[in-house]
Amino acid sequence: MTEQSTLLSLAQRHLYPNYQQSPFILCRGQGSQIWDMDGKRYLDLCAGIAVNTLGHAHPRLVSAICEQAGQLMHVSNYFYNEPNVKLAIRLCELSGYSRAFFCNSGTEAVEMSLKLARRHFTSKKDSARFRIIAFENSFHGRTLGALAATGQAKYRDGFGPLLGVTHVPYGDAQAVRSNMAPDVAAILVEPIQGEGGIIAAPEGFLQELRRIADEHGALLIADEVQTGIGRTGLFLACGHSNVEPDIVALAKGLGGGFPIGAVLCNESLSADLPPGSHGTTFGGNALASRAALTVLDVLVEDDLIAAARVKGERLGRLLAELNLKFPKQIVASRGRGLLWAVELDPSVDVSKVLEHCKNAGLLLTRAGSHALRFSPSLTVSQSELEEGVQLLAEVLKAEALCVIC
Numbered sequence: 079m080t081e082q083s084t085l086l087s088l089a090q091r092h093l094y095p096n097y098q099q100s101p102f103i104l105c106r107g108q109g110s111q112i113w114d115m116d117g118k119r120y121l122d123l124c125a126g127i128a129v130n131t132l133g134h135a136h137p138r139l140v141s142a143i144c145e146q147a148g149q150l151m152h153v154s155n156y157f158y159n160e161p162n163v164k165l166a167i168r169l170c171e172l173s174g175y176s177r178a179f180f181c182n183s184g185t186e187a188v189e190m191s192l193k194l195a196r197r198h199f200t201s202k203k204d205s206a207r208f209r210i211i212a213f214e215n216s217f218h219g220r221t222l223g224a225l226a227a228t229g230q231a232k233y234r235d236g237f238g239p240l241l242g243v244t245h246v247p248y249g250d251a252q253a254v255r256s257n258m259a260p261d262v263a264a265i266l267v268e269p270i271q272g273e274g275g276i277i278a279a280p281e282g283f284l285q286e287l288r289r290i291a292d293e294h295g296a297l298l299i300a301d302e303v304q305t306g307i308g309r310t311g312l313f314l315a316c317g318h319s320n321v322e323p324d325i326v327a328l329a330k331g332l333g334g335g336f337p338i339g340a341v342l343c344n345e346s347l348s349a350d351l352p353p354g355s356h357g358t359t360f361g362g363n364a365l366a367s368r369a370a371l372t373v374l375d376v377l378v379e380d381d382l383i384a385a386a387r388v389k390g391e392r393l394g395r396l397l398a399e400l401n402l403k404f405p406k407q408i409v410a411s412r413g414r415g416l417l418w419a420v421e422l423d424p425s426v427d428v429s430k431v432l433e434h435c436k437n438a439g440l441l442l443t444r445a446g447s448h449a450l451r452f453s454p455s456l457t458v459s460q461s462e463l464e465e466g467v468q469l470l471a472e473v474l475k476a477e478a479l480c481v482i483c
């Protein structure tokens with residue numbers, strides 16, 4: 079028994095079994111490479127599901143976290159802390175919003191966004207506005223509010239009743255219009271559906287949602303938990319459509335691996351959640367804020383957002399070539415910046431492909447029901463992207479292994 083296999087059997091005995099975890103234990107990372115306890119190396123092109131913006135063990139992030147831990151970690155939100163104020167300033171500069179609220183995860187950022195929208199109307203004595211319009215195939219998180227907004231049965235089943243949200247087909251502005259009524263507080267949308275399979279909003283759709291929300295006096299909320307922090311080649315993916323939502327939910331890449339989420343809005347919403355109406359013990363603590371501040375500093379200083387555009391175009395070309403090479407196994411590839419999906423043919427077993435990728439030393443994740451997701455760190459190199467696509471090609475060559483019998 080190796081140390082890894084001993085720990086694996088203990089993991090299976092003691093961890094709550096709500097995840098389907100791979101049979102190895104990761105213990106060390108560097109950039110886009112990661113090693114398990116047996117010393118096997120993997121090329122990490124999932125980056126903790128679009129989280130490790132600077133890759134693993136980035137020296138700036140490591141030293142900032144260590145320094146901050148030795149200085150001040152947590153004081154509660156009864157008090158200001160220095161990194162948190164600086165982070166709010168930085169986030170507002172980068173996004174163009176004027177207010178930032180901090181929490182600990184994507185689901186909490188969505189939850190806060192929904193509460194802010196409802197509370198905006200009740201504070202205007204318009205308590206009839208509570209309903210949210212959201213989209214089929216969306217993912218917004220797993221707390222009961224965020225789950226109610228999530229438009230996929232596989233996440234919702236068994237947790238009902240989940241109330242207050244109307245789901246309409248993604249991309250169908252007419253369906254949104256016909257579901258608008260005086261009780262709608264907000265439209266909630268992902269500019270690119272991430273968990274749903276890296277499905278981009280059709281051309282003009284986000285602009286149309288902005289118009290519909292304005293015409294009906296409702297708010298527009300963008301869930302940029304997966305797409306934000308430069309991943310798609312702009313700080314916010316809504317920027318590709320020149321749309322400014324009223325509220326933006328962020329998390330994942332913000333802390334580069336340190337848990338932190340944020341909600342951005344402007345002055346018009348800043349009085350709607352007064353002291354006592356919403357909060358969280360850990361949100362925006364000094365350590366998490368210092369980590370996020372460092373991620374944003376490096377993002378700017380190393381021009382990583384522009385780099386995500388360039389590397390993303392290269393990755394897109396590599397995946398298009400892969401598609402040509404494997405027309406039977408791959409239906410299409412799609413994406414923007416460093417968020418891409420390879421849609422596999424229904425005859426291909428996605429779980430098996432992912433398993434063979436892991437055996438070959440490549441970490442990817444699934445998005446949607448039948449796609450492989452590439453969401454590497456923004457510091458990934460061109461040669462690492464090439465190596466990843468080459469490893470996937472080798473796995474697909476062994477097609478017989480992956481076809482559903």
Ligand SMILES: Cc1ncc(COP(=O)(O)O)c(C=O)c1O
Pocket residue numbers: 183184185186188217218219220268272273301302303304329330
């Ligand atoms: C668009 C979107 N919203 C919300 C969430 C939930 O974030 P978290 O898992 O940090 O709670 C996710 C997570 O995948 C997401 O992709």
